[in-house]
Amino acid sequence: SYKITGQKIFISSGEHDMAENIIHLVLAKIEGGPEGIKGVSLFIVPKFMVEEDGALGERNAVSVGSIEEKMGIHGNSTCVMNYDGAVGYLLGDEHKGMRAMFTMMNEARVGVGMQGLAQADVAYQNALAYAKDRLQGRAVTGTEHPDKPADPLIVHPDIRRSLMEQKSFVEGARAFILWGASLIDAAHRADDKDADGLVSLMTPVIKGFLTDIGYDMTVKAQQVYGGHGYIEEWGMSQFTRDARIAMIYEGANGVQALDLVGRKLAQDGGKHVMAFFDMVKTFIKENAGQDAEFDASFMEPLKAASKDLQSAGMYFMQNGMKNPNNALSGSNDFMHMFGHVCLGLMWAKMGLAAKKALKDGTGDASFYETKLATGRFYMARQLPATSLHLKRIETGADTVMALDAANF
Ligand SMILES: Cc1cc2nc3c(=O)[nH]c(=O)nc-3n(C[C@H](O)[C@H](O)[C@H](O)COP(=O)(O)OP(=O)(O)OC[C@H]3O[C@@H](n4cnc5c(N)ncnc54)[C@H](O)[C@@H]3O)c2cc1C
Numbered sequence: 001s002y003k004i005t006g007q008k009i010f011i012s013s014g015e016h017d018m019a020e021n022i023i024h025l026v027l028a029k030i031e032g033g034p035e036g037i038k039g040v041s042l043f044i045v046p047k048f049m050v051e052e053d054g055a056l057g058e059r060n061a062v063s064v065g066s067i068e069e070k071m072g073i074h075g076n077s078t079c080v081m082n083y084d085g086a087v088g089y090l091l092g093d094e095h096k097g098m099r100a101m102f103t104m105m106n107e108a109r110v111g112v113g114m115q116g117l118a119q120a121d122v123a124y125q126n127a128l129a130y131a132k133d134r135l136q137g138r139a140v141t142g143t144e145h146p147d148k149p150a151d152p153l154i155v156h157p158d159i160r161r162s163l164m165e166q167k168s169f170v171e172g173a174r175a176f177i178l179w180g181a182s183l184i185d186a187a188h189r190a191d192d193k194d195a196d197g198l199v200s201l202m203t204p205v206i207k208g209f210l211t212d213i214g215y216d217m218t219v220k221a222q223q224v225y226g227g228h229g230y231i232e233e234w235g236m237s238q239f240t241r242d243a244r245i246a247m248i249y250e251g252a253n254g255v256q257a258l259d260l261v262g263r264k265l266a267q268d269g270g271k272h273v274m275a276f277f278d279m280v281k282t283f284i285k286e287n288a289g290q291d292a293e294f295d296a297s298f299m300e301p302l303k304a305a306s307k308d309l310q311s312a313g314m315y316f317m318q319n320g321m322k323n324p325n326n327a328l329s330g331s332n333d334f335m336h337m338f339g340h341v342c343l344g345l346m347w348a349k350m351g352l353a354a355k356k357a358l359k360d361g362t363g364d365a366s367f368y369e370t371k372l373a374t375g376r377f378y379m380a381r382q383l384p385a386t387s388l389h390l391k392r393i394e395t396g397a398d399t400v401m402a403l404d405a406a407n408f
Pocket of ligand 1: 253
């Protein structure tokens with residue numbers, strides 16, 4: 001064992017009494033180790049020492065210095081932790097701490113992506129109930145509830161647009177994250193190397209895209225409430241405050257985009273991104289050409305969006321080498337494009353399943369009709385965002401990097 005001295009900040013649930021012991025995973029340097037990040041090792045530091053027979057012993061020299069005041073997630077104590085010669089046990093090999101930690105971080109990032117989805121979903125469910133309940137104005141095409149002093153908000157096209165954006169994101173994101181989680185299972189349980197490569201490529205997308213858009217969706221849901229969205233009593237601002245952290249922790253989303261473009265695209269010689277494109281291409285080839293309406297509303301938008309994504313990848317290959325700023329000025333756009341293409345793929349798959357269920361007459365027809373209508377909305381109104389992202393990416397770094405720092 002080692003004696004560890006130092007401080008960690010921003011430690012979620014760093015201290016609490018909800019469990020009889022806490023195991024801190026700590027990255028620290030062993031004296032004489034290499035400089036920089038390559039020198040860190042990973043340690044287990046228990047709050048209470050554990051005796052030979054498993055009983056809890058003395059308190060270890062790790063303590064909470066203070067608890068941060070935060071914008072949201074008030075149910076979670078974010079602590080400054082002090083280590084004053086605390087006993088730590090090496091986990092894995094000396095100086096290989098970063099690699100060991102990333103086995104945890106990758107899945108933690110998928111977990112944070114899930115938070116983006118979860119906050120968007122609960123905010124949407126509240127907004128939907130409010131839109132059906134609150135009476136304000138009349139439907140532009142003629143009164144729908146003459147017995148009431150006004151029609152409910154849900155008759156208004158702009159409220160419906162917002163609710164459809166929320167619903168189509170939440171359902172698409174749920175499929176996407178389930179797919180990611182199933183790839184993790186395949187990698188762990190069946191030692192599937194391709195699944196491992198694919199989920200490694202998509203992890204920054206799951207984390208960055210789902211939390212960026214998840215946050216936007218909580219704001220949209222809050223907006224449905226009008227003034228009451230801003231009043232604490234209704235609870236909508238809590239979703240927005242709580243969703244905000246997911247864009248920051250487990251690596252800020254800018255760093256997720258950097259990881260995607262700077263590292264994951266080229267990982268294993270670009271094998272995983274090529275496998276992704278092949279998979280989308282094969283899916284389209286195998287399922288297009290059978291139903292003109294489905295092709296027009298699902299397959300063609302997916303094909304166009306995936307072409308945009310490939311063009312962006314090509315732009316990075318051709319221009320990122322000579323000037324890496326050309327690639328990194330577009331990294332956020334690329335992460336968002338990638339997210340849209342993944343959700344587009346999920347919607348096309350869900351659309352096919354819904355079509356089949358309707359044809360076979362299995363299950364609840366209205367559920368499947370609703371799925372198809374929601375998918376059509378996503379493909380028509382959300383997925384084409386890829387073309388704007390591509391346009392931005394193709395302008396490179398010139399306008400982004402034009403100003404001297406002094407001129408900002
Ligand atoms: C409430 C809360 C709970 C947390 N819980 C934990 C925890 O339990 N354990 C733990 O270890 N950490 C925890 N953290 C830390 C968290 O993971 C980091 O704050 C987060 O990863 C961002 O790092 P940073 O604060 O150092 O920001 P910086 O690295 O300083 O980043 C600042 C900004 O610059 C951008 N940026 C930085 N570098 C680059 C680059 N090379 N290229 C482009 N953009 C860049 C980032 O995207 C970001 O927008 C927590 C933080 C908070 C606020």
